[in-house]
Amino acid sequence: MTVDVGDPAPDVELLDVDGRSWSLADHRGRPVVLIFHRHIH
Amino acid sequence: MTFTGHGNLERYQRINDVPFRILVDPDRSAYRAFGLGRGSFRRVWGTRALGRYLRIFRSGGLRHLRRPSEDILQLGGDFVVAPDGTLAWGFRGQGPDDRPSVDDLVDAVRALPT
Numbered sequence: 001m002t003v004d005v006g007d008p009a010p011d012v013e014l015l016d017v018d019g020r021s022w023s024l025a026d027h028r029g030r031p032v033v034l035i036f037h038r039h040i041h
Numbered sequence: 042m043t044f045t046g047h048g049n050l051e052r053y054q055r056i057n058d059v060p061f062r063i064l065v066d067p068d069r070s071a072y073r074a075f076g077l078g079r080g081s082f083r084r085v086w087g088t089r090a091l092g093r094y095l096r097i098f099r100s101g102g103l104r105h106l107r108r109p110s111e112d113i114l115q116l117g118g119d120f121v122v123a124p125d126g127t128l129a130w131g132f133r134g135q136g137p138d139d140r141p142s143v144d145d146l147v148d149a150v151r152a153l154p155t
Contacts (some may be wrong), residue, residue, distance in 0.1 A: 002076035005131060009122045010074035014042070017050050017063040029124050031153050033146065036077055037043040038117040038137060 044069045045111055072115065077133060079114040085134045093138050118138055121149045 003010060013023045024032060042064040043050065050063065066072060116134050119141055123129040130149035132141040 003074070003093075003128050003131075005128050006124055007128055009120070009128045010071070012066075012071040012074055014064045014066055014071060017054070017065060022062065022064055024122065025126070027122075028126050031124055031129075031150055032122040033150065034042060034075070034120045035118045035123065036072055036075065036119070037045070038115055038134070 042066055042072060044072065044115065049111075068114065075118060075120060075131070075133075077116050077118045079117045080136055083115065085114055087136065091123045104136065119146055121153070122131070123153055 009024060011023065011025045013021065013025075016022050024034075042114075044066050045053070046067075047140075050065070064071075069077075069111075116136070117140075118131065118133040120128060121130040129152070132145070134140060
């Protein structure tokens with residue numbers, strides 16, 4: 001299933017590179033830009 | 042966001058001084074949630090990709106390249122989430138050189154309701 005424009009964004013919860021938790025839901029009320037890298041050499 | 046390992050991330054951060062948070066998604070659950078799958082071997086290693094590596098080689102950038110240690114077929118993408126939590130804009134790459142322009146991304150942010 002693919003999320004489309006206008007759909008609720010998936011509520012992803014991840015850690016950042018420093019080990020701090022990050023949740024998309026915590027940023028409600030602000031725009032968020034997510035850039036998914038393919039891979040890093 | 043990346044699914045790369047910690048060693049690669051440390052190297053990446055040494056080379057690139059990024060002003061944003063880097064999120065780690067080792068099992069690629071967020072990639073799947075946003076509909077980002079894997080590309081075909083032919084598309085990933087097609088003539089466009091080889092041309093890109095040739096340009097990197099000519100510019101002396103090969104010193105930053107390492108042998109791939111990850112899934113090179115994983116595709117990337119770019120998304121803008123509106124303040125109400127809905128997906129406002131999205132771009133799913135079909136290959137390694139298939140990326141939106143910076144202008145398109147900035148325009149998508151500027152188009153958000155204020």
